[in-house]
Amino acid sequence: MKSIEWLSCVERGCGIGQYSELIAQKLLSKDIKVQLHRKGNPNEYTLAFPHRSLRNLRNYVAPFYLKKHLDHLGTKSDVFHADNIDAFTALIYSNKAKGHKNFVTIHDVIPIACAHLNWFQDKYYRFQLKQSIEKSDIIFTVSHFSKKDIIKHTGVAEKKVKVVYNGINHNDLFPNKEKKENKIFTIRYIGGLGVAHKNATALIEVARILEKENIPFLMEIGSGKADLTPLPTLVEKYNIKSVKFSGFIPDDEKRSFLAEADCFLFPSLYEGFGFPPLEAMACGTAVVSSNCASLPEVLGDAALFSDPNPELMAQNVIKIYKSKTLKEDLENRGIEQAKKFTWENTVNELLNHYQS
The missing domain is CATH 3.40.50.2000 (Glycogen Phosphorylase B;)
Incomplete structure (x- = not known):
């Protein structure tokens, strides 16, 4: 495998942003060429794309800026992997949509299962979800529960959805050797x-x-x-x-x-x-x-x-x-x-x- 392009519309600080960051770091440690495209500060493996937040519309305009960024990308890679349906939307409307394998991670379908979006948000979410399901080569999700829920709410073929669990960063999260007893x-x-x-x-x-x-x-x-x-x-x-x-x-x-x-x-x-x-x-x-x-x-x-x-x-x-x-x-x-x-x-x- 020559290289992997990992795509994100969010910064490192949020949950999906950390998911992308930690996977990119681990791929790099295996001497695999990986480029993470996201909002935020660039580094040795990250290309940041310019993005205007436009306040509450930031989730809707970020795919547009990522799409523009991808259109000017000169590299050719074997794999493009979007960390969510917003980043995958940017990919399929860019000029990089063909000539390689396109993957998307759908962590859950909470907006549908829990119905907490307004009319416009719901329509836009369902549009992005439909595009991601139809135009990806493989859908990854993070638990068997999520896989069943994605299938339930979208009707996607079971064989197209693969479960790959998240990890824990055990270098940062570990027990106290001698746990002191709290006063209360x-x-x-x-x-x-x-x-x-x-x-x-x-x-x-x-x-x-x-x-x-x-x-x-x-x-x-x-x-x-x-x-x-x-x-x-x-x-x-x-x-x-x-x-x-x-x-x-x-x-x-x-x-x-x-x-x-x-x-x-x-x-x-x-x-x-x-x-x-x-x-x-x-x-x-x-x-x-x-x-x-x-x-x-x-x-x-x-x-x-x-x-x-x-x-x-x-x-x-x-x-x-x-x-x-x-x-x-x-x-x-x-x-x-x-x-x-x-x-x-x-x-x-x-x-x-x-x-x-």
Whole structure:
């Protein structure tokens, strides 16, 4: 294989942006020529294309700027791989659409499954999704749950969709060698707050139940812009004393935030993969999770699962609080479960599909 062009409409900071960045780095470490085309700063393997955000329209205009960038690209490669349907839209309308294999990663179909888009957004999303399905050589997705959901909502042939799991960056996310005992039982969360499928209000409901049960605890919610959600108002309404909004957790602080918790609570209703609880496991923290979507598939037998009912999830948290043996067992099982997911495995599987 001569070279791979990896295409993205987003910067490194978001989830899909990190997915592209880490895969590009791993390909490069295997002495494979790879060029990542994306917004953001250039480096030895990244070509940045100019892009105007136009505020709320940035997701709709980014493919136009990527398409212009590709039209002026002089290199010829064996493989073009778009990290999402927006980047694939740019590819198929560029002059680089023919003469090589075109692949797309569809991480999930949350906009359809959870129906949270307005009329225009929904039409545009479905247009991009249809183009990606019809004009790609292979569709990659990140879990068997996502594969089934993509097939369910689009009717694409099963054989065209290949599952390649995401990885965990174990160089950055690992357990504390000697985990210190917190003065107070500490529950933590990282993830979205403003979209309904994240079910973030369940965090506050769980905290309310724990306070009623007289469980001494601290719940730290790590996510940006909590003040733009109903959560702080809910905390005030219930007069909850044990919840703290910690704001956005930078990458260089994520390991300590996760590793120093006693329990990671994840009440999400829909995940195509589910990075946060798996990252918590990699850091040696016991996980309480909903049993929704891809989460049982990815987390295996290393979490305490229940329906995303606050009462049931609170009872699982209490089990960990009351049993040091259970807590340590979940921590150890979580570490082993997280080891199954590496970017080395991800890239090897992608290369096998490319070469076949």
